[in-house]
Structures are given as C-alpha cells and as structure tokens.
Amino acid sequence: MNPTILLRPPVAFALFLLLLALFFFFFQRHAANGPDHAAKYLPYSSGQNLPPTEVRLSYQEFFHLGLLFGVVHVAALVLSLLPSQMETYQIGIFYLMGISISAYVLVRGPSKRDRR
Numbered sequence: 803m804n805p806t807i808l809l810r811p812p813v814a815f816a817l818f819l820l821l822l823a824l825f826f827f828f829f830q831r832h833a834a835n836g837p838d839h840a841a842k843y844l845p846y847s848s849g850q851n852l853p854p855t856e857v858r859l860s861y862q863e864f865f866h867l868g869l870l871f872g873v874v875h876v877a878a879l880v881l882s883l884l885p886s887q888m889e890t891y892q893i894g895i896f897y898l899m900g901i902s903i904s905a906y907v908l909v910r911g912p913s914k915r916d917r918r
Contacts, residue, residue, distance in 0.1 A: 866908050866909075869908055870905060870908040870909065873901060873904050873905060873908065874901070874905060877897070877898070877901040880897065881894055881897065881898070
C-alpha cells in the first residue's frame with residue numbers, strides 16, 4: 803500500500819471521522835449514567851440564578867464592537883508581517899497612529915449631537 807494515500811485530504815478526513823466515531827461510542831458506553839436534572843439544559847451562569855433582564859442590545863452597538871474587533875486584528879496581522887528592518891519602523895508607527903485613531907472613534911461612538 804502506498805503510504806502517501808493517507809495524506810490526501812479526503813482519506814485523512816475519513817480516517818479522523820472514523821477515529822472520532824470510535825472514541826465517541828467507546829466513551830459513551832463506559833461513561834457513568836447520572837440522574838437527569840431540570841437545570842441540566844439551562845445556560846451556565848457561574849452557579850447563580852440570575853433574574854431576567856429587560857436590556858435589549860441594538861445592532862448598532864454590536865456593529866461597532868465587531869468593526870473594532872476586525873480593525874484591531876487586521877492591524878495586528880499587518881504589523882506582525884512588517885519586515886524587521888530599521889527603515890520600516892516608521893511605517894509601523896504611522897500605521898499604529900491611524901489604528902489608534904480608528905479604535906478611539908469606534909469606542910467613543912457617535913456624540914449626542916450626531917444622534918439626532
């Protein structure tokens with residue numbers, strides 16, 4: 803048998819899927835059966851019974867947070883890919899200044915004057 807056939811993506815995927823299924827059935831058979839509890843399917847909230855809240859998040863706040871996340875991660879990627887020569891540090895500092903201004907504007911949000 804040719805060992806390079808095992809490195810092909812469909813074959814490797816099928817092998818790992820088979821291995822995962824074997825582990826699942828083995829551990830499911832040998833796991834202890836515990837009593838079913840009513841709180842078993844509730845979301846975990848650090849052991850506290852939290853009262854329901856009436857806070858409704860808007861998509862605008864979520865959009866600002868998502869955009870900030872994307873800007874910061876793209877900045878980290880670009881800065882990590884800059885060459886480590888002395889001539890390029892000025893480009894990195896300039897880029898960091900621009901990203902800092904963008905992050906500040908996204909965190910600050912629109913002013914009360916702009917919300918009308």
